[in-house]
Amino acid sequence: MPRCRCSRAAVSTTSCRTRWSAGSRCWPAPRSAAVCWPVRYAALEPGLAFVVEDGGRAVGYILGTADTASFVDRYRAEWLPGLAGRHPAPVREPATPAEAMTALMHTPERMILPELAGYPAHLHIDLLPTHQRAGHGRRLMATFLAALHEQGVKAVHLSMLTANTRARAFYDRVGFHEIAVPDPGPVTYLGRATR
Template identity: 65%
Template structure:
């Protein structure tokens, strides 16, 4: 029998990828590193930054398959941030409110800060981003960087948006995440000026690859 081909490939997300995608999210959620020491609940970060995209926009969810069927990276997002926020408010928060009730007062721990984000999706509606209606999240496990996989995932996502007639995309990222910012600079993103952006930076670009 010939050896198995374990060449990484990009493919559409499948429901059976849920746990692997959640694992990637958890292991990259702290400025690209493992978040488990800060957020011990393994469902929290995926519930905010991964699973709702797979639920509401599965046609824009793509994974990096390591060649064995396991997702070791992903790109997720939405073509319409305003619609995504409305869906999140209407049907996603009620799914999670029992497990993650909103803190009664100001957040006192990193986990409470994340739960507060969960309950306030309208934070994604930034006026300066209106010309960039789509947004994305991309994450790769350690050891999968620097091989062109992130660029390939991004191009797959951009092509899918462009085919839907979506003109531009953005993301919100922690300004301190300089390696990620360097990646986005290399693949054609520019910083979108946003007043009162706080600790975040908003890179954006057209979906066309021209």
């Protein structure tokens, strides 16, 4: 059973390890990638951060927020100021993946889209490939959806790289459907009810 374990180290390590195993490099170093990406959820929404462990080692997580608009406000006010000194906002169009990630870090409002208003919560899930297809993803998802439902949240969304067909098959199996968003770029938006 997934458990709430708001360990930034566990989330950080798992995030980076899943990216390496998928063939991409962390941005620009493991510690920075985690600080910019999933750790902010464990810090700002610890009640919605769940980790799966194997032998005391984190092998997957699901985390997110019950209210994307409120999360964006808190992220900008509470989290971004601590990163901006080390990762200043780009002054030109990003030319590298690291610069693109930095630009995204400084524009959290991009997460608020009118098409997603009926799906106020959002989530991120990561499992090491060695622990996929063993029921962990389903258990993580069920735990997260139940936690959202307990908070009175009716629906959740996520974005995923459209090219990731294995992830899409998983999301389809656990009840997600596509949400039409104009010009989504390389991602697809999916949503579902929390019950």
